[in-house]
Amino acid sequence: MTSTQDQTPFYITTAISYPNGVPHIGHAYEVIATDAMARFKRLDGFDVFFMTGTDEHGQKMLQTAQREGITPRELAQRNSDAFQNMNDELGISYDRFIRTTDADHHQSVQAIWKRMEANGDIYLGKYSGWYSVRDEAYYAEEDTEVRDGVRRSKETDTEVVWTEEESYFFRLSAYQDRLLQLYRDRPEFAAPQTRFNEVIRFVERGLEDLSISRTTFDWGVPVPGNDKHVMYVWVDALTNYLTGAGFPDVDSEPFKRYWPADVHVIGKDISRFHAIYWPAFLMSAGLELPRRVMIHGHLHNNGVKMSKSLGNVVAPSDWVGAYGLDQMRFFLLREVPFGADGNYSHEAIVGRMNADLANNLGNLAQRSLSMVAKNCGGAVPAPGEYSPADTALLAAAGALLETSRDAYSRQEFSKALEAVWNLLGDTNAYFAEQQPWVLRKTDAARMGTVLYVTLEVLRQVALLAQPVMPTSAAALLDALGQEEGAARTFAAYASPIVPGTELPAPAPIFPKYEEPAD
């Protein structure tokens, strides 16, 4: 067993959610995708540090708390717990759940501020402009419009209010050239390309200095040396990624090991903050930039945006209850190409559960394992000489680890799963063609070979399914007699299933979805 120190580090994060409400399926989508990536890398021998959490300061939190008649700290505590519970219910393998009210984060935010200030990038001025509390973002006048007597951001449709106050500014305008140079030098810095292009166009239009403090409320981290001001919530929020790695102690082991982050996984509405502001702050602070910002799309309910007023917001736990956790994880990552906007409906979920999981995988496993139980003494049969069909199928399965690595390296989860399920389609065709149930009477040795090949493909499929469906894949690996530990990592991918391995009595892993009786 290699020690962690010998492994290549891999630091991955989600956005940190505003705990001004309870989590919905969009939040679940982001953590599930990031969790699949983290699990894939762990299985592939990396020393993974995976962080998620909650973004607890700012005006939006304050306003929601005031509406509810509680303190922002109480609101943050209540809903941050709800987010953490969601993570636990979804089997998210996070290493740290960070809260921006954590003491070490407070220090970290003040330290990045001081570094930016020491670099001459922060000055005191007066802010007047349009602020959206919902987005915690400023908009230029031309990016707003008045409809029904309310001025709104054209981009996000949220209400903006005229704000005038003394404020510290970050010299974002000075970073335009350096940012454009970064985008040219590192075409992988943000993905997918269409969303990266939007970021590049935005920077090309020119950047204004950014107001980074507020004086009208105090729910935030005080500005060092002037506690009339609290920091703009996005300076505070983005810095969570550094805090997790041990900043401000840049000489600490965790920092040297995990910074810069490998991937920040975020949604499309916050690409500007991550691909423009964040690298500019880090350049100013003299810190390395993250390697990649992966921007996913948003999920829509039957084609309609989720919103509280429409009452179509789905709670993640409802799906876990209705469909099962692994089924839900599979659906989310298989159905929608990561990066695109996605749609979900009961029919689409049931379709995937029945076709991909119950039929293509569950049924194949059940049929082959029951035949082994009945006809091979409950142990993996020994293969004879391979036919061209056996060799072709085993070669195709053997190549899937590389295909998956390649797809995961770009967070193309649906592509990785599509490749595995195409292979399952071929394996089902192979099983039907070879007719092991006929061979049982005519050529028992050949039946053994066909079952062996099928079990070996299932073993490789189960290994690759683990990041997406940890519990079901583990059940399948149990059924295939694979011990926990090394045999379940990708290092074991090319070590075929051992003839003679005793198998437990098979039990169905992916039942068909039945509509509940009224």
Ligand code: ME8
């Ligand atoms: O933006 N589908 O927090 P947040 C998919 N605190 N993803 C969705 C979604 C949907 N329908 N709705 C939201 C914030 N998300 C900030 C982040 S990071 C330093 C600070 C995603 O709670 C959204 O795109 O509004 C974001 O990535 C995440 O959920 C948290 O959103």
